[in-house]
Amino acid sequence: MPVQILRDGRExxxxxxxxxxxxxxxxxxxxxxxxxxxxxPLALDDSFSDKVFDIYFLCKRDIKESDIFQVxxxxxxxxxxxxxxxxxxxxxxxxxxxxxxxxxxxxxxVRESLRHLNKSIFSRAVDGSEGxxxxxxxxxxxxxxxxxxxxxLNQSIQFDIHRSTPSLIRYGYVQLGPSDPERVKLNxxxxxxxxxxxxxxxxxxxxxxxxxxxLNYSFAVEDSPVFKFFLLYQLFELLxxxxxxxxxxxxxxxLIAVKGDSGKTKESIDKLREFMSEKNxxxxxxxxxxxxxxxxxxxxxxxNSLLRNLGRDEDEAFQGYFYRVRNFIFxxxxxxxxTEISSLEAIVDELLEVLPSIxxxxxxxxxx
Amino acid sequence: xxxxxxxxxxxxxxxxxxxxxxxxxxxxxxQEVLKxxxxxxxxxxxxxxxxxxxxxxxxxxxxxPPIVLALTHNxxxxxxxxxAFKISLTQNKEHLVILxxxxxxxxxxxxLADLRSSSDEATLQLILNTKLRIExxxxxxxxxxxxxxxxxxxxxxxxxxxxxxxMLYLDYISKEAGGIELxxxxxxxxxxxxxxxxxxxxxxxxxxxxxxxxLPIDKADILENISSLxxxxxxxxxxxxxxxxxxxxxxxxxxxxELCGETEVNEEFINEYGTPFGRNILQILxxxxxxxxxxxxxxxxxxxxxxxxxxxxxxxxxxLKIEDPIAFLEDINKSLLWLKSNSKKIGNAQRNxxxxxxxxxxxxxxxxxxxxxxxxxxxxxxYQALNM
Numbered sequence: 001m002p003v004q005i006l007r008d009g010r011e012x013x014x015x016x017x018x019x020x021x022x023x024x025x026x027x028x029x030x031x032x033x034x035x036x037x038x039x040x041p042l043a044l045d046d047s048f049s050d051k052v053f054d055i056y057f058l059c060k061r062d063i064k065e066s067d068i069f070q071v072x073x074x075x076x077x078x079x080x081x082x083x084x085x086x087x088x089x090x091x092x093x094x095x096x097x098x099x100x101x102x103x104x105x106x107x108x109x110v111r112e113s114l115r116h117l118n119k120s121i122f123s124r125a126v127d128g129s130e131g132x133x134x135x136x137x138x139x140x141x142x143x144x145x146x147x148x149x150x151x152x153l154n155q156s157i158q159f160d161i162h163r164s165t166p167s168l169i170r171y172g173y174v175q176l177g178p179s180d181p182e183r184v185k186l187n188x189x190x191x192x193x194x195x196x197x198x199x200x201x202x203x204x205x206x207x208x209x210x211x212x213x214x215l216n217y218s219f220a221v222e223d224s225p226v227f228k229f230f231l232l233y234q235l236f237e238l239l240x241x242x243x244x245x246x247x248x249x250x251x252x253x254x255l256i257a258v259k260g261d262s263g264k265t266k267e268s269i270d271k272l273r274e275f276m277s278e279k280n281x282x283x284x285x286x287x288x289x290x291x292x293x294x295x296x297x298x299x300x301x302x303x304n305s306l307l308r309n310l311g312r313d314e315d316e317a318f319q320g321y322f323y324r325v326r327n328f329i330f331x332x333x334x335x336x337x338x339t340e341i342s343s344l345e346a347i348v349d350e351l352l353e354v355l356p357s358i359x360x361x362x363x364x365x366x367x368x
Numbered sequence: 369x370x371x372x373x374x375x376x377x378x379x380x381x382x383x384x385x386x387x388x389x390x391x392x393x394x395x396x397x398x399q400e401v402l403k404x405x406x407x408x409x410x411x412x413x414x415x416x417x418x419x420x421x422x423x424x425x426x427x428x429x430x431x432x433p434p435i436v437l438a439l440t441h442n443x444x445x446x447x448x449x450x451x452a453f454k455i456s457l458t459q460n461k462e463h464l465v466i467l468x469x470x471x472x473x474x475x476x477x478x479x480l481a482d483l484r485s486s487s488d489e490a491t492l493q494l495i496l497n498t499k500l501r502i503e504x505x506x507x508x509x510x511x512x513x514x515x516x517x518x519x520x521x522x523x524x525x526x527x528x529x530x531x532x533x534x535m536l537y538l539d540y541i542s543k544e545a546g547g548i549e550l551x552x553x554x555x556x557x558x559x560x561x562x563x564x565x566x567x568x569x570x571x572x573x574x575x576x577x578x579x580x581x582x583l584p585i586d587k588a589d590i591l592e593n594i595s596s597l598x599x600x601x602x603x604x605x606x607x608x609x610x611x612x613x614x615x616x617x618x619x620x621x622x623x624x625x626e627l628c629g630e631t632e633v634n635e636e637f638i639n640e641y642g643t644p645f646g647r648n649i650l651q652i653l654x655x656x657x658x659x660x661x662x663x664x665x666x667x668x669x670x671x672x673x674x675x676x677x678x679x680x681x682x683x684x685x686x687x688l689k690i691e692d693p694i695a696f697l698e699d700i701n702k703s704l705l706w707l708k709s710n711s712k713k714i715g716n717a718q719r720n721x722x723x724x725x726x727x728x729x730x731x732x733x734x735x736x737x738x739x740x741x742x743x744x745x746x747x748x749x750x751y752q753a754l755n756m
Contacts, residue, residue, distance in 0.1 A: 065714045093714035095642065141712065 002117055003028055003138055004125035005036055011125045016114040025132075026114055036128040038114065038135050041092050044107040045100065052150040053081075055112040056161050057121045058173045059142040059181035060190075063087070066094045068102065069196040071146065074167075074360070076157050081148040083173070083196055084109050090136035109145045110135060120178055142181040144173065162212035163200035166356040171196060174220040175212070186220040188352070199360035207238055211359070225344040226336070229329055232351050239362060240281035243289055247275040283319035291361030299350045306343040310336075369393050369454045377505070382512055385445070385504045386434070391476060392496035393454075394435070398473050400461045401437075422475045423482070426495065434501040435469030438513045445506055457504075465513065467505070510537065511609050533578075534571050537610055545611055548618050559654055562625045563618060569656040574613050576663030580671060582719040584660070616678045617662055620726075621653045623685045624740065628693040637698055645704035645718070649693075652700060657715060661722020665730065668723070674731045684730050687738050696741045700725075703748035710756075717751065724750045 002015040005028070014028035014036055026038040060067070063085045071081040082105040088094050089110055096102040117123055122140055126133045146168075148159050161175070168174070172188030191197075201208045219231045251272050258264035274280050286296070296318055303321040304314040310328060315321040325347065328336070336344075373386040389397075426432070441463035446452050466473060483492040505513065550567040551559045559566050576582045628649035638644060646652030653659075669675040690696050704718060711717030724747035728736035736742035 062712060064710065064712050066709055087713060091713070091715060093708065093718070095708070 003036075003038075003114060003133075004123065005030070005128035005133065006125050007034070007128055014128070016111070026110060028114070035131070037132040038110070038138075039132050040089060040106075040110055040135055042089065042097060042106055043103060044110065045103040046107045048104045048108055048149075049111075051108075053108050053112055054148045054150065054159075055109070055116050056146040056148070057113070057116075057176040058083070058144045058146055058168065059122075059140065059176040059184055060085075060144055060172045060174065061142055061181070061184050061187040063142050063144055063172075064190070065091050067144070067190045068094060068096045069191060070194055071148070072195050072197050073157050073159070074197045074199045078152060078157055080152045080157065080159055080198070081105070081146060082109070083144055083146045086113070086136050086139040086143045086145065087141055090134050105147055109147050112147065113139075113145050121176055122178055122180060140181045142184070143176060146173075158200075159198075160200060160208065162208045164198045165208075165212040165215050166201065166352075166359050167196075167198045169215045169220065170352050170356055175216045177217070183221050185223045188349075199356040201359045202362040204363035205239075205242065205359070207242075211235060211238070225341055225348055226329060226333060228348045229344060229351075232348060232355070233326055233330075235355065235359070236282065236285070239285055239289070239358070240278060242362075243281045243284050244275060247281075247284070248272075251275075279319050279323045282323055283317060285358070285362075286318040289362055290358050294354055294357045294361070296354060299347070299354060302343060302346050302350060306340060306347065309340055309343065369457075370450050371448070371453055372501075381507075383445075383506045385506060387453075387502045387504055388499055389502055390496060391480075391498050391500055394473075394500050394502060395477070395480060395496070397437075397457065397461045397464060398466065398477075401464045401466055402473070422472070423479045426476065426479055426498070427491070429494075429498055432472055432500065433469075434503050435472060436467040436503045436505070438465050438467050438505040439463050439507075440465055440510065440513065443506065464504075467513070533575055533610075534568070537571065537574075546615055546618070548614055560650070562622050562650060565614075565618075565654065565659070566656070569654070569659045570614060570617070572656050573617060573659035573663035574610055576660040576719075577613055577667045578663075580664055580667040582657075582660040582664035582723045583716050584719075612678045613663065613666075616666065616681045617659065619682060620662065620685050621650070623688055624649050624653060624690075627688060627690040627740075628697065631693040631697060633694070633697050633701055637701070641702065641705055644697075644701040645708075646701070647697075649697065652697075652704075655718075657718040658722045660719050661724075662726045664719075664723045665726035669727060669730055674733065681730060684732075684738060688729070688740060689738060690740050692741075696744065699741055700744040703744055706748065707751065717755070720755075721747050721751050724748075 002013050004011045005014045006012075007030075012030050012034075014030045014034075017027045017029050017035075024040045024042065024044050026040070028036045028038060065085060065087045067083075067085050068088050069083045070079050071083055072078065073080050082102070084102075084106065088096070089106055091097070117138070122143075123138050124140065126137045146161075153159055165175070169186065170188065171190055172186055174184050174186060201211060205211075214231060214234060219228060222228050222231060251268055254268045254271075255265060258268060275284065286294075300316075300318070300321055303325050307314050307321060307324055307328075312324055312328065315324060329344070369387060369389040371385050372388050375384050375386075376382075377384050422432075439460060441460055443456060443460050443463075445456055479495060480492070483495060547563055549559075549561075549564045550570060551557050551564055552567050559569075572584065630648060632647040633644050646655065666675065666678060666681070670677065675681065703721060707717040707721055708714050725740075725743045728734040728746045728750075729738065729740060729743040731737060734743075734746070736746045
């Protein structure tokens, strides 16, 4: 489904005509040859027109016209694209309106979004009776486009939208599907500064699509902090399940190797007992399976503050404070005071902050 | 060409003539209308089949509903003298506006072009001699025309109020009213002097005044037009409202220019806060956001009875005071820069801001009455209270 234009009281499909851009206008045409112009107020620069780009439609609740960011891949600190609200492509009021780099990407953003709009993306049918339509009218005002330049990608810099989801969700960007973006409840501040850094889910995890779906289609539309916590905890469940799989393989190999040695067998069985515990595997996640240095101090502070207010013991270790919060929510939510809902909301927010790094650094290379 | 009937429209104080003319005569008149008025609406993107059907009907000599025209120029006619009437109408055809029937006009022109290119002389002559009924409003002022346009313009694809105002007041571009110069976009000139304004910006401001709404609505619907009609019905039909609006706007901007002069925000400010909305007072107030904000604010103040008419503005504006122009320019720019970083739609937020600014500045019940610097602060507070 290309652009839907209202004509004579019905919706008609118009497609972008290739190579018929005139200045800052793009020409759409229907099957009968009727034409409508999409006007862009920016002085677009088409010098990237022969390069190859990928486009992803996103939505961000209450996105601002000035939420324009250059997208960087964290590992290599390299720019790979731009993220632009559709509102900004129909406006000259923002700071980038005359930025020469932006105007090149803006041209691509308009062209690619008109070219790739289809039924799987929420859009609006616009009145084309005047022979022209505004670009932003076609989309819901929460819509943004992520433009990735294939030229910037190589063997060491890859881009995968599913693997990038945690970094996008962190700033409130959700993959746009056919549903009304108003359904999205997630509302996060945009990055400060001019860059949005992407950390991609580690290649050691094969469940990137599942994680992406859970975050985009379940977590982002959820309003209740308790359900949001539950959904985010599913990601930790997934990680500790993977830890179990790896550790179990190691122990089984060990047990085979020490066959007949009762002392060493006992040691291995003790190890097995240790990682059978969910709480201990959370500890392994932090100490062994994630890159050291992930800033968990704020998470610790707000978890312990909540535990204190709930009359529970505080803990210094990640698996201590986090697992206790998890237990209270999962087993005793009936006793959860309404006054602490905001604390739970703060924990959910902080989990979103640290998740991209945890998921990106998750890998066997950290295991000792 | 024959004047079949002449009736007086008392609501808008004008004569309505029902004229019978041939398509050939109409072509001669309407060609000028479409050529002269750049704002006369372009062809509607209706489906080709609809055009084809209408063309077929015309070939079968069907009678299409009357097309309605208005003269924006006051001309004395003698309706009982058809020959003199035709001469007079032809001489004034550049002042005609199509109020209703533009798309029908395009279809007629299409058909004539088809026939001319096919060299079907016999059918061409048949069509050129086919009679049409045309209604012409004569002798009403522009506000009256606007009112009538809105009442007529309830078809499938109505024109927006703004578009109709543009069509109607286009001739202000060529004449200098009260020392004020309106500049057309296509002229490639900048409205840099205190008394110069972009025509489109003033039209937007006037639209905002009539609608009591500073936000741009380019798309028209019937409900919008009905709402505009209700507002327009309250205005004095005998006043030249557009001129009054233009003069009051100019008076306000000229006074603020007098108070701030050529003062500009300095480089230090720009380095710290970024590119300002406007470096000096004229750059700030000449933007369409400010002019629309002014229009909506004045309209609302009249509705709230804080102003009786636009004439009250003169006395208030004469008493405006700015002790420190730099402080004022920095303050208003800081407010506008905050909006740039924090609003969903920057242009709309700036329009809201200027509406609050002028409402507070010109409202004697406001703490910021006659104080631009206070108004620049209170306007931002009000925007934040409503939107954040």
